[in-house]
Amino acid sequence: MPSFVRHMLLIVAPLMAAFAILPGVYDNHLLLFNFVIFLILAQGVNIIYGFTGYLPFGYVGFFGAGAYGFAIMVMHLQAPAPLAVLAAGVVGVLLGLLLTPLLRLSGAYFAIANLAAALAVLHFVANPALESITKGPYGVALNGTFNPTLAYIGAVIILALTLGFVVFLRNSSFGMALQAVREDAVSAAMAGVNVVKMRVIAWLVSALVAGLAGGVFAWYVSVFYPDNVFSSDFSIFAIVFALFGGVATIMGPIVGVIILYGIYNLIGFTTPQYFQLIYGVLIMALVLFLPAGLVSLATRRGWNVP
Amino acid sequence: MSPDAKPILTVNGLVKRFGGFHALDGLSFHVSSGEILGLVGPNGSGKTTAINVISGLYAPDGGTLTYDGASIGGMASHKLVHRGINRTFQIPKPFLSLTVRQNVEVALAYGRAEVAPPKLTDLLEQYHLAELADRPAADLNSSQQKMLDLVRALATRPRLLLLDELAAGLNPTELDWIAGHIKALAQSGLAIIVVEHLMGFIEQITDRVIVMNAGKEIFEGTLAVAVKVPQVIEVFLGGEHGA
Ligand SMILES: Nc1ncnc2c1ncn2[C@@H]1O[C@H](COP(=O)(O)OP(=O)(O)OP(=O)(O)O)[C@@H](O)[C@H]1O
Ligand SMILES: [Mg+2]
Numbered sequence: 120m121p122s123f124v125r126h127m128l129l130i131v132a133p134l135m136a137a138f139a140i141l142p143g144v145y146d147n148h149l150l151l152f153n154f155v156i157f158l159i160l161a162q163g164v165n166i167i168y169g170f171t172g173y174l175p176f177g178y179v180g181f182f183g184a185g186a187y188g189f190a191i192m193v194m195h196l197q198a199p200a201p202l203a204v205l206a207a208g209v210v211g212v213l214l215g216l217l218l219t220p221l222l223r224l225s226g227a228y229f230a231i232a233n234l235a236a237a238l239a240v241l242h243f244v245a246n247p248a249l250e251s252i253t254k255g256p257y258g259v260a261l262n263g264t265f266n267p268t269l270a271y272i273g274a275v276i277i278l279a280l281t282l283g284f285v286v287f288l289r290n291s292s293f294g295m296a297l298q299a300v301r302e303d304a305v306s307a308a309m310a311g312v313n314v315v316k317m318r319v320i321a322w323l324v325s326a327l328v329a330g331l332a333g334g335v336f337a338w339y340v341s342v343f344y345p346d347n348v349f350s351s352d353f354s355i356f357a358i359v360f361a362l363f364g365g366v367a368t369i370m371g372p373i374v375g376v377i378i379l380y381g382i383y384n385l386i387g388f389t390t391p392q393y394f395q396l397i398y399g400v401l402i403m404a405l406v407l408f409l410p411a412g413l414v415s416l417a418t419r420r421g422w423n424v425p
Numbered sequence: 426m427s428p429d430a431k432p433i434l435t436v437n438g439l440v441k442r443f444g445g446f447h448a449l450d451g452l453s454f455h456v457s458s459g460e461i462l463g464l465v466g467p468n469g470s471g472k473t474t475a476i477n478v479i480s481g482l483y484a485p486d487g488g489t490l491t492y493d494g495a496s497i498g499g500m501a502s503h504k505l506v507h508r509g510i511n512r513t514f515q516i517p518k519p520f521l522s523l524t525v526r527q528n529v530e531v532a533l534a535y536g537r538a539e540v541a542p543p544k545l546t547d548l549l550e551q552y553h554l555a556e557l558a559d560r561p562a563a564d565l566n567s568s569q570q571k572m573l574d575l576v577r578a579l580a581t582r583p584r585l586l587l588l589d590e591l592a593a594g595l596n597p598t599e600l601d602w603i604a605g606h607i608k609a610l611a612q613s614g615l616a617i618i619v620v621e622h623l624m625g626f627i628e629q630i631t632d633r634v635i636v637m638n639a640g641k642e643i644f645e646g647t648l649a650v651a652v653k654v655p656q657v658i659e660v661f662l663g664g665e666h667g668a
Binding site for chain 2: 296298299305307308309310312313
């Protein structure tokens with residue numbers, strides 16, 4: 120069996136099945152929805168950071184832009200929700216295109232510039248002067264499209280597509296070429312790889328993923344403020360989850376989200392007073408002892424982690 | 426090779442500046458298919474810079490590069506690779522976290538070799554990397570990494586190959602071995618430019634040498650003649666003092 124098919128059957132399909140069944144047996148649907156959103160975002164970070172080495176500290180910019188893209192489509196064009204989610208993806212891609220010059224930067228410079236860009240988008244959207252379009256700082260309420268069940272299904276579909284793309288990256292010469300670019304751009308060019316084109320593609324796909332996630336999030340919550348959908352928590356969580364599991368794999372970000380977001384909610388519910396402390400210690404331990412993520416426990420032993 | 430063969434690469438008055446410093450200052454030479462041209466000169470004379478400009482890493486600030494009848498100055502590296510130019514690096518640059526096999530697979534998939542590229546297993550076998558095929562390139566020692574650079578370059582089926590100090594750090598047996606490979610590649614029709622400090626090695630494999638100093642050529646001919654030219658001798662001794 121080709122490994123692409125094997126990965127789809129053994130990783131993606133069971134995960135989809137789980138998210139199809141869980142709402143029937145578990146009552147906290149918001150939590151399930153959030154898991155799906157973070158799985159999407161962590162894989163989006165995986166695409167851009169894991170496969171190309173750009174750390175998107177302002178990743179939430181695409182998410183928030185997508186959420187507002189959705190809101191504007193619904194408020195001003197009376198678009199049906201699924202169409203508005205697609206438009207949110209387009210908004211993510213357009214913002215990505217606008218920010219492609221950032222790809223000339225590297226390392227911390229890129230991360231900081233990306234963070235600044237996300238803040239710029241937040242302040243643009245939240246500008247009171249744009250109240251007639253975005254409702255400025257006062258937030259939007261999209262009662263007409265409120266439908267958590269459908270929004271949840273939409274999120275699961277987006278997750279499936281995102282995972283499908285990561286499975287493709289793991290199993291194609293395209294994904295390998297991206298990793299080559301991440302390792303050494305000059306050498307990648309000498310292998311015949313069009314470095315700029317590859318980076319832009321990965322960047323735009325990762326922007327698309329976050330834009331779609333933002334759109335479906337807006338659909339699900341239907342009432343939100345700029346600070347909600349541009350919260351840096353989204354960027355930080357998505358990055359930490361992806362890194363914790365291990366990037367440039369399919370499994371790493373999935374494991375990262377399930378474990379860390381699981382613990383996050385567990386501590387949050389039971390002992391909220393120790394929450395920040397425990398979480399902080401966990402992340403520090405990770406950085407100190409497992410810089411390449413949980414999957415490196417296996418890869419160090421020579422096991423191949425999909 | 427026939428001495429009057431039409432050159433595959435002609436470098437004419439090439440200039441490359443870093444700030445106000447002229448790393449290349451009007452360099453001119455040519456190389457033909459099947460020929461091994463040595464590029465020698467003291468440290469800092471611009472040999473690596475010449476290779477970097479020819480392989481598209483830097484755009485030239487002046488002069489012309491003609492390859493296969495077309496002007497290629499300032500063209501992006503990957504496009505030059507698709508046209509048949511490739512190189513190795515003085516400090517090898519493999520994809521460290523990828524396996525040796527994957528390193529070569531990228532070049533096989535993206536090199537757009539004009540004729541069918543050589544088989545991966547044969548390449549690895551020839552350059553003593555077969556045993557290491559599934560190890561990350563980071564596990565290789567420096568000379569193995571240089572061989573991997575070479576194999577990656579060969580996987581794209583180059584017609585012009587630039588070797589930047591490929592032999593440095595090899596023991597005498599390995600030197601003979603790699604010399605044999607380079608000669609065989611030239612016999613199969615490749616034009617090869619070899620940058621090297623080991624004069625014995627240059628003597629053994631090159632048809633002709635260009636001696637560089639301060640960014641331009643000061644001699645062109647055989648090494649046997651070069652070592653008798655006062656200007657060349659002075660540059661090498663001066664280079665030693667300067668270094
Ligand atoms: N990217 C760069 N930026 C600034 N200066 C550079 C750069 N690359 C090379 N130089 C300078 O250009 C000059 C020529 O360097 P180059 O590496 O081409 O020499 P070389 O002949 O290859 O020397 P070596 O034998 O030591 O490898 C040196 O003075 C070097 O410091
Ligand atoms: Mg050099």
